[in-house]
Amino acid sequence: GDSVTQMEGPVTLSEEAFLTINCTYTATGYPSLFWYVQYPGEGLQLLLKATKADDKGSNKGFEATYRKETTSFHLEKGSVQVSDSAVYFCALSSNNDMRFGAGTRLTVKP
Amino acid sequence: DAGITQSPRHKVTETGTPVTLRCHQTENHRYMYWYRQDPGHGLRLIHYSYGVKDTDKGEVSDGYSVSRSKTEDFLLTLESATSSQTSVYFCAISESGITRYTGELFFGEGSRLTVL
Numbered sequence: 001g002d003s004v005t006q007m008e009g010p011v012t013l014s015e016e017a018f019l020t021i022n023c024t025y026t027a028t029g030y031p032s033l034f035w036y037v038q039y040p041g042e043g044l045q046l047l048l049k050a051t052k053a054d055d056k057g058s059n060k061g062f063e064a065t066y067r068k069e070t071t072s073f074h075l076e077k078g079s080v081q082v083s084d085s086a087v088y089f090c091a092l093s094s095n096n097d098m099r100f101g102a103g104t105r106l107t108v109k110p
Numbered sequence: 111d112a113g114i115t116q117s118p119r120h121k122v123t124e125t126g127t128p129v130t131l132r133c134h135q136t137e138n139h140r141y142m143y144w145y146r147q148d149p150g151h152g153l154r155l156i157h158y159s160y161g162v163k164d165t166d167k168g169e170v171s172d173g174y175s176v177s178r179s180k181t182e183d184f185l186l187t188l189e190s191a192t193s194s195q196t197s198v199y200f201c202a203i204s205e206s207g208i209t210r211y212t213g214e215l216f217f218g219e220g221s222r223l224t225v226l
Contacts, residue, residue: 008150032212043114043200043217044153051212089152093213096160097168098202100152 002027002094006101013080013108021075021104023064023090031092033057033066033073038087038103047075047088080108113137114218116201122224129188131221133201135181141204142184143168143215144176146197153200159184160207191225198222 006023013019025033032051036044048057053068062077073090085108090101113136123129133142141160145153145168155168157176165176173195175187188195199222202215 004152027210029210031210034214041219043219044215045217046214049214093208093210095210096158096166096208097155098153098208098213098215100154102150102152 002031002092002099004090004092004099004101006088006090007104008102010105010107013106015082015108015110016079017108019075019077019080019084019106021088021090021106023073023075023101025071025073025090025092027071027092027094030068031094033064034091034093034098035062035064035073035075036089036091036100038089040086044089080106082108082110084108114201114203114216116199116218116221118221119219120222122226123191124226125192126190129191129223129225131186131199131201131223133184133186133218135184135201135203137203137205137216138181139203139205139216140181141207142178143202143204144174144184144186145200145202146170147200147220148197156186156199188223191223193225196223196225 034049035047037047048059050057050066056065087103115134143158144156159165159178201218
């Protein structure tokens with residue numbers, strides 16, 4: 001079945017460092033791909049999405065490009081802030097379900 | 111923020127007791143979902159609803175039942191709670207549902223359930 005694999009971390013970075021969180025997927029057809037973020041004590045919020053190959057989703061300085069040839073949707077940010085500390089989930093749309101990766105905990109230190 | 115309220119937010123119960131979690135939305139979205147979040151597994155779908163009285167099973171539905179008697183409310187029931195059902199439960203809503211090609215979810219803040 002459809003699935004998502006992402007690096008589990010945890011990832012610890014200093015403020016202003018470059019961030020990459022890897023995500024690869026297995027799916028039939030061409031699903032939409034998503035990154036969700038979960039701040040402590042809260043539910044998940046949509047961070048960005050891409051609906052077809054070569055699309056780039058972006059929001060709040062984060063970017064991810066839908067790569068069909070490598071079945072990947074890696075999350076990147078050029079300069080992280082302490083406020084970016086959260087758990088990040090990669091996900092894909094499937095039939096009547098959103099399939100999530102295990103989540104990657106990011107901690108950014110000042 | 112999407113108007114999604116979950117209750118209770120925290121609950122501790124004992125093995126064998128029934129538990130009901132409630133999700134209430136004010137967005138009038140047709141689709142509602144219950145997920146559980148566990149370390150190493152991300153979120154997994156328990157049940158979903160595509161309309162009043164219309165529900166279906168998700169990936170991890172064993173031991174759970176749901177009901178939806180009104181558009182705005184979606185209840186998740188554990189008939190006889192077990193320790194393996196200790197988890198954080200999230201309700202989510204979607205206006206158009208999730209297909210193989212598209213979909214977007216809005217999440218509640220979660221309900222932490224501990225079964226002793």
